[in-house]
Amino acid sequence: xxDHSSLxxxxxxxxxxxxxxxxxxxxxxxxxxxxxxxxQGGIDAGExxxxxVLRELEEEVGTAKAEVIGEHPGWLEYDLPASLLGVAWxxxxxGQKQKWFALKFTGMDKDIQLxxxxxxxxxxxxxxxxxxxxxLAVEFKREIxxxxxxxxxxxxxx
Numbered sequence: 782x783x784d785h786s787s788l789x790x791x792x793x794x795x796x797x798x799x800x801x802x803x804x805x806x807x808x809x810x811x812x813x814x815x816x817x818x819x820x821q822g823g824i825d826a827g828e829x830x831x832x833x834v835l836r837e838l839e840e841e842v843g844t845a846k847a848e849v850i851g852e853h854p855g856w857l858e859y860d861l862p863a864s865l866l867g868v869a870w871x872x873x874x875x876g877q878k879q880k881w882f883a884l885k886f887t888g889m890d891k892d893i894q895l896x897x898x899x900x901x902x903x904x905x906x907x908x909x910x911x912x913x914x915x916x917l918a919v920e921f922k923r924e925i926x927x928x929x930x931x932x933x934x935x936x937x938x939x
Contacts, residue, residue, distance in 0.1 A: 790858055790878035794834040795821035797929055798847060798884045800908050803937040806842065806886070807917060808895065808903030817909075817917040819926075820902075821879065830880040838884065841902050843894030851883035851936055857925045876921075881929055883936045911937050 797819055798806040810816040822837035824830060831849060839845045860876040895903045909917065911930050918926040 786875065788873065788875040790876050791874040792824040793821055793877040793879045794824055794830050794837055795819055795879050795881040795925075795929075796834050796838050796842075796847075796884050797881065797911075797933050797936075798838065798842070798886050799850070799936050800886050802908070803911075804908035805911050805914065806893075806906060807909050807914070808841065809905040810902060811904045816919055817907075818919070818922065819914070819929075821877075824880075831882070834880075834882045834884070840898045841895075842906075843897030844886075844888055844892045846888030846892050847884040847886050849882050850885045851933065853881040853929070853932060856880055857928060859921055859925055862921050879925065881925075881933075883933050885936075 796806075800806065805819070807817045807819060810818060820838055820841040822833070822841065824833045828836075831852075834849070835845065835847070838847055856878050858876060858878045861874075893906060895901050895906060911934060914926040914930045915923050
């Protein structure tokens, strides 16, 4: 078995997009049964995390109709499960180090276009209660979703 502990974390941003009623957007990953997640993606070299989260939201959700309303104070990390180590991201990373943002959706449901980007990530989406996030997350992301459900609860009030 290869030791992956010396591999770096991939820098990443995540978006908790709050709708007008205080529920949050989750997308179902293409080709992954029951894999619902929040929008997230890599930070480009020299890119500010706040700019990156808005770019990723537009790429993954197909809308720029959002504004940042909050930010988790620290970076959150997760390690990939053994089955994905050496496979995901070309085997260059052991997991991700993420900066999470709370965003307010300023559009309407019709403004969400999952196929707006050349390589869509989600095949379906829905609004869910923030507290439901940890139950939807894949096991290796569950702790981060628990932290977000706790720390971003203040934004659930419409």
